[in-house]
Amino acid sequence: MASEPKAAPLAHHFDSYLQQKESASLGMWLFLGQEIMFFGGLFLAYTVYRWRYASAFAAASNDLDLRLGLLNTVVLIGSSLTIALAVRSAHLGKRKDLVGFLLATLALGGVFLGVKSIEYAQKFAHHLVPGPHFRFEGADPTQAQMFFTLYFFMTGLHALHMIVGMAILVWMLRPAAQGRWTPDNHNFVEGFGLYWHFVDIIWIFLFPLLYLIGRHHGA
Amino acid sequence: MSETVTASEAPRENYLNRDHSVASWLLTRDHKRIAILYLIGISIFFALGGLMAVLIRAELATPQGDLFPADVYNRLFTMHGILMIFFFLIPSIPAVLGNFLIPLMVGAKDLAFPRINLLSWYLYMVGASFTFVSMLWGGIDTGWTFYTPLSTTFATGQVLLTAVGIFIAGFSSILTGLNFIVTIHRMRAPGLTWFRLPLFVWAHYATSIIQVLGTPVIAITILLVGAERLFHIGVFDPKYGGDPVLFQHLFWFYSHPAVYIMILPAMGVISELVTCFSRKKIFGYHFIALSSLAIAVLGFLVWGHHLFISGQSVVAGTIFSFLSMFVAVPSAVKVFNWTATLYKGSVSLETPMLYALGFIGVFLIGGLTGVMLATLGIDIHVHDTYFIVAHFHYVMVGSAIMGYLGGMHFWWPKITGRLYPAFISKVAAVVVFIGFNVTFLPQFILGYLGMPRRYHTYAPEFQTWNVMSSAGATVLGIGYLLPVLYLLWSLKYGEKAPANPWHATGLEWQTASPPPLENFEVTPVVTEDPYSYPDGTLRPKEVPVGV
Ligand SMILES: [Cu+2]
Numbered sequence: 197m198a199s200e201p202k203a204a205p206l207a208h209h210f211d212s213y214l215q216q217k218e219s220a221s222l223g224m225w226l227f228l229g230q231e232i233m234f235f236g237g238l239f240l241a242y243t244v245y246r247w248r249y250a251s252a253f254a255a256a257s258n259d260l261d262l263r264l265g266l267l268n269t270v271v272l273i274g275s276s277l278t279i280a281l282a283v284r285s286a287h288l289g290k291r292k293d294l295v296g297f298l299l300a301t302l303a304l305g306g307v308f309l310g311v312k313s314i315e316y317a318q319k320f321a322h323h324l325v326p327g328p329h330f331r332f333e334g335a336d337p338t339q340a341q342m343f344f345t346l347y348f349f350m351t352g353l354h355a356l357h358m359i360v361g362m363a364i365l366v367w368m369l370r371p372a373a374q375g376r377w378t379p380d381n382h383n384f385v386e387g388f389g390l391y392w393h394f395v396d397i398i399w400i401f402l403f404p405l406l407y408l409i410g411r412h413h414g415a
Numbered sequence: 416m417s418e419t420v421t422a423s424e425a426p427r428e429n430y431l432n433r434d435h436s437v438a439s440w441l442l443t444r445d446h447k448r449i450a451i452l453y454l455i456g457i458s459i460f461f462a463l464g465g466l467m468a469v470l471i472r473a474e475l476a477t478p479q480g481d482l483f484p485a486d487v488y489n490r491l492f493t494m495h496g497i498l499m500i501f502f503f504l505i506p507s508i509p510a511v512l513g514n515f516l517i518p519l520m521v522g523a524k525d526l527a528f529p530r531i532n533l534l535s536w537y538l539y540m541v542g543a544s545f546t547f548v549s550m551l552w553g554g555i556d557t558g559w560t561f562y563t564p565l566s567t568t569f570a571t572g573q574v575l576l577t578a579v580g581i582f583i584a585g586f587s588s589i590l591t592g593l594n595f596i597v598t599i600h601r602m603r604a605p606g607l608t609w610f611r612l613p614l615f616v617w618a619h620y621a622t623s624i625i626q627v628l629g630t631p632v633i634a635i636t637i638l639l640v641g642a643e644r645l646f647h648i649g650v651f652d653p654k655y656g657g658d659p660v661l662f663q664h665l666f667w668f669y670s671h672p673a674v675y676i677m678i679l680p681a682m683g684v685i686s687e688l689v690t691c692f693s694r695k696k697i698f699g700y701h702f703i704a705l706s707s708l709a710i711a712v713l714g715f716l717v718w719g720h721h722l723f724i725s726g727q728s729v730v731a732g733t734i735f736s737f738l739s740m741f742v743a744v745p746s747a748v749k750v751f752n753w754t755a756t757l758y759k760g761s762v763s764l765e766t767p768m769l770y771a772l773g774f775i776g777v778f779l780i781g782g783l784t785g786v787m788l789a790t791l792g793i794d795i796h797v798h799d800t801y802f803i804v805a806h807f808h809y810v811m812v813g814s815a816i817m818g819y820l821g822g823m824h825f826w827w828p829k830i831t832g833r834l835y836p837a838f839i840s841k842v843a844a845v846v847v848f849i850g851f852n853v854t855f856l857p858q859f860i861l862g863y864l865g866m867p868r869r870y871h872t873y874a875p876e877f878q879t880w881n882v883m884s885s886a887g888a889t890v891l892g893i894g895y896l897l898p899v900l901y902l903l904w905s906l907k908y909g910e911k912a913p914a915n916p917w918h919a920t921g922l923e924w925q926t927a928s929p930p931p932l933e934n935f936e937v938t939p940v941v942t943e944d945p946y947s948y949p950d951g952t953l954r955p956k957e958v959p960v961g962v
Contacts, residue, residue, distance in 0.1 A: 209524035209602075209933070219527040219601040226593045230631045237635035237665055241650050244661055326648040326655075338656045345648050345655070349639070 203378045213380050220383035221390075228394050235398055238350050242405060245342050252339030254410030256332070259324055260347070261315055265407040268311050269399065275304035276396045283389040286372075286382035294372045294385070301392065302365045305358055312355055319344070347406055354402060357395045364388060429832070429929040444529035445932065450515035450830070452536050457503050457511065458899075460543055464498035467491050469892065472854075472885040478878050480871045488871035489556035490572065496559030501581050502543050504815050505673060508680035509626075510539070510591055512822045513619045515830055517595055519923035520613050522604025522941065524933040527597040535587040535594070542584030549576035558869065560670070563651035563662040567643040578641045585634045588676075592626030595619050604922070606941035613921055613945050614703050618683025621707035625672045625679075625714065633669035636662065660725055667718035675714040677811045678778075679707055681818020682749055685771050688821055689753045690946045691919045692768035693760025697946045699752040706745035713742040723794050732791055739789035746782055750775060765917070766837065769844035770821030774814055777851065781810030784859065799869075802862025805855045813851050820847065820898060827902065828912030832929040835905040839897065847894035853887025920946055 210216040246253050282297035323331035324344050332340040368388065371377065377385050430447045440448060470491055474482045483491065514532065518525050526532050549555065555572035557565050566574050599612070599620050639650050640662070649655030651662040690697040697703065719727060719735030727735075753775060762768070784806045788794050797803065824844075828834055857880040862868075866877045873881070915924040926935050 207529075209527075209529065211938075215601055219597050222600055223528060223593060223597045226596055226627055230589050230593070230627050233628050234631035234635050237632050237639075240665070241639070241661060244658065245650075245656070248658075249656065327646055341648070342650070342656045345650060349642070349650075 204376050204381050204384070206381075216381070217383050220387055224387040224390050228390060231394060235350075235353070238346065238353070239401070239405075242346050242350065245339075245346065246405075246409075249336065249339035249342060250410070252334065252336040253343045254412070255334045256340040256343035257407060257409065257411055259319075259322065260407050261318065262407055262411070264311050264315050265403055268308050269403050271304050271308050271311070272396045272399050275301050275308070276393055278304060279389050279392045283382075283385055286377045286385040287379055289379045291373065291375050294377070295369060298365055298368055298372055302362055305362045305365070309355060309358060309362075312351065316348075319348075350402055350406070354395065354398050357398070361388075361392055361395055364391075427927060428931065429927065430932050431832070431929050433932060442533070444525070444533055446514050446518050446526045446529065446532055447830075447930065447934075449532050449536050450511050453506060453510040453514060453539070456536070456540055456543065457507055460498050460502040461507075463547075464495050464503055465892070465895065467495035467498070468888065471495060472888040474871050475873070475881050476885045478873050478875045478881075483871060485871055486556065489558075489869070490554040492869060493556055493558050494550050494554050497546060497555075497577065497581070499812070500559055500673070500677075501584055502539075502546065504677040504811060505588055506539060506591075507677075507815065507819050508684065508822060509595070509619060509622060509676075510535070510587075512684065512819075512826060513595060513622075513680060514591070516826065516923055517598055517616060517619060518602070519829075519926065519930065519934055520616050520921060521599060521602055522607060522922045522935065522939045523598060523602035524935075526594045527602055528594050531590050532594055535590040538583055538587035538590070542580045542582070542587065545580030545583065546577050547580075549573035549580065552576065560666065561637070561640060561662075562666075563640060563643070563657075563659045564653065567640055567649065567652055568654075575641055575644055578637045582634055582637050582641075585630045585637075588626050589630045592623035592630075595623040596627065599623075604939050604941055607922075610701065610704070611941055611943075611945055612704075613683075614686035614697065614700070614707075615680075615683040617704040618679045618686070618707045621711040622676055622679045622683075624708075624711045625676050629669045629672040629676075629715070632665060633673075636665040636669070660722065660727070663722055663725055664718065667721040668715070671718040671721065672711075672714040674807075674811050675710055677815045678818075679710060681774065681815045681822075682707070684818040684822035684825070685753065685774050686749075687919075687921070688767045688771035688825055689756050690948065691825075691917055692765055692771070693756050693762050694948050695756055695760040696944075696948055697752070698755035698758075699748070700945070702748050703752050706748045709745040710742065713738065713745065717742050717789075720789055720794070723791060724798055736789055736791050740786055743782060743786050743789075746778075750779065750782075764841070766835075766840040766844055767821045767825035767917075769841060769848075770817050770824065773844065773848040773851075774817035774821065776848070777809055777813035777817055780856075781806060781808075781814060785810055797862050799867055800862035801858040801866050801868055804868050805858035805862060808855045808858070813855065816851075817847075820844070823898070823902075825917070826923070827905070828916045829923060829928045829930070831906060831909075832912050833905045833909030834912050834916060835901050835909055839901050843894055843897035843901075846890060846897065850887050850889075850891030850894045854884050854891050855887070857881070857884045857887070920948065 206213055206216060210219070278297045278300040282294055282301060285291075285293035285297055319325055323329050326341045326345045326348065330337065330341050330344070334340055365388075368385070372385075430445055440452065443449060443452075470482070471488070474480065474488060474491075480488070514526070549572075552573050555566075555570060555574050555577050557570045557572070557574060561574070561578070599616060603612075643649045643652055643657075649657040651657045651659050653659065686697060686703055717735060717739040719731055720739040723732050723735075753771075764772075784802070788797070788803070788806060824835070824840060861877055861880045861884075864877065864880075866873055912928045914926065914928050916928075917924075922935075922939050922941070923930075925939060
């Protein structure tokens with residue numbers, strides 16, 4: 197395997213690169229469709245309990261760190277830009293740029309997870325993790341606990357998708373450097389780009405739902 | 416390797432004989448071999464689930480609990496339901512027949528994503544193994560429905576392990592559906608327009624939509640149940656401010672459409688059989704094709720009929736009641752079209768056709784009792800009785816298995832290259848039909864008389880009907896055993912099958928039996944509509960051999 201690897205070939209069961217590309221892209225969109233339904237269950241649960249426990253949810257959301265959340269939002273939007281540029285580089289056949297933008301995306305993903313773990317650590321320290329050690333100073337600790345249950349579930353599942361994405365990014369570095377993806381055939385990069393944007397969009401919904409809605413001024 | 420073929424028939428390379436190593440099977444990306452792998456997997460779990468059914472019917476032969484204590488009985492019917500639904504009925508037709516046939520029917524070399532197809536099988540096997548281990552470890556007693564807070568707080572069995580198994584198997588189902596949709600969109604042969612697709616393909620397209628959009632919802636729900644159990648937190652547990660009814664909504668949002676994952680592919684099979692064995696172009700092709708899509712869409716809007724007595728508002732109950740009746744319309748459209756196809760056709764009662772007619776009979780009873788149950792007042796009366804058990808066995812078990820066996824007998828020569836004995840297979844089809852009805856018709860009566868489901872003891876006046884049901888189950892068991900025996904026999908001793916033993920239309924019959932590795936020697940070009948049987952032509956038996 198020391199010699200220069202060839203560009204990704206046309207799979208045996210396709211007739212043309214176009215057919216292969218269209219299949220890959222439809223497959224990815226369908227996968228994202230199932231992802232939306234997967235997260236949809238949680239968004240439904242959030243909606244039900246936000247409706248039912250409006251004031252407790254508003255009070256609990258004050259315990260989230262708005263500045264860190266905002267920082268992470270900016271970081272993720274930045275990573276969406278870098279992955280879009282990576283796809284463009286693959287499209288233009290610019291191998292070095294592709295590797296560079298993949299690395300940048302990886303770095304931004306790392307920053308996001310770092311900030312997220314700081315937030316999680318704060319919640320542990322303040323006994324805001326649901327379970328036997330949960331403490332909440334507000335009027336309805338049980339209802340506030342529901343907020344944090346959903347907070348951890350939704351952001352945790354989102355972070356898990358980030359980790360999977362970053363593992364794939366690491367894997368992509370070598371073939372990207374070796375020129376596996378050509379302007380004709382870079383379905384993998386394009387599909388991954390869609391996945392990464394999807395993970396970003398989930399966060400774009402999570403941020404206002406968890407951090408912003410019902411927040412008190414000056415809290 | 417010893418060859419039994421005659422000299423004139425030189426052994427042709429096909430997908431089965433080109434490589435015999437174990438690795439060539441376990442690492443195969445050929446959709447046809449993956450279909451065989453699935454066939455082996457689902458047969459094992461069907462046998463296990465069937466064994467539980469035997470034990471259940473044995474216990475219910477007498478009013479007392481003489482074989483098992485209540486606790487063991489609870490585990491038996493739970494594991495019966497879980498194995499049969501998640502590991503047999505849902506994958507059965509799509510993963511075996513669909514996998515084998517869809518690329519052939521659309522004139523492609525394989526599914527769009529062969530590696531993902533293999534991954535689906537492994538996910539299925541891993542998920543099934545988790546569930547199997549949990550059974551050996553004591554199983555669970557929540558019923559297949561996992562209702563909270565029983566499943567999250569009070570149940571003592573291996574809920575977590577079973578849930579992990581179902582979660583993993585769910586992704587197998589999602590990936591299979593995804594693969595089918597992409598294949599049907601992107602891999603059709605030249606000239607094969609949407610309205611030239613066989614109805615089997617249309618049915619699988621609709622099924623796949625449900626698999627891709629419905630399954631993730633049960634996945635996240637199971638994940639939440641598992642987390643509640645593991646970490647003592649709760650989204651569904653009232654103790655933590657949760658709402659058990661939310662669980663029921665999420666559960667049935669998948670599990671009602673899941674009924675259509677089981678029944679739609681069977682309907683696709685029946686459409687193929689009815690038209691082939693009537694030697695007549697199918698009546699109302701467009702209506703049958705689009706009614707599959709209508710069922711897939713409407714199927715997502717009726718889940719609330721499982722919550723009629725769970726604290727749902729009267730308004731919601733009424734709307735769900737209406738929608739549940741409405742979903743019967745596209746199903747009825749299919750039945751009418753099949754009947755119209757039979758009318759003035761040259762009907763021949765080959766084994767697959769017997770199953771097709773059996774399907775129509777069983778589905779009619781299942782479907783009509785479904786309309787009864789969609790009526791609020793009746794449902795409240797018979798809720799949680801054997802009437803429900805009988806209804807869903809008719810509509811999703813009887814119908815799905817009739818479709819599965821009918822399809823199996825129709826395409827067996829294509830899959831294996833062998834013919835099976837005609838007479839004994841017809842006997843088996845009749846035995847299955849009789850056994851099924853004798854098992855489950857009495858349960859409608861029992862339910863209407865008020866016998867509740869899920870108890871291992873019952874009032875003595877119910878015994879006659881229960882004995883009848885258990886006797887029917889014995890007959891049914893024999894009916895299932897027979898095909899296992901003669902189909903296995905045919906693998907070695909069966910007559911060699913020609914490319915098109917039924918003289919059917921469809922691309923899969925235009926290639927050899929069994930097909931070569933990449934399905935067709937030359938990519939086919941489609942120039943005509945499907946099912947172009949000249950009306951009233953010869954029955955399959957009467958067509959001169961060698962066509
Ligand atoms: Cu239902």
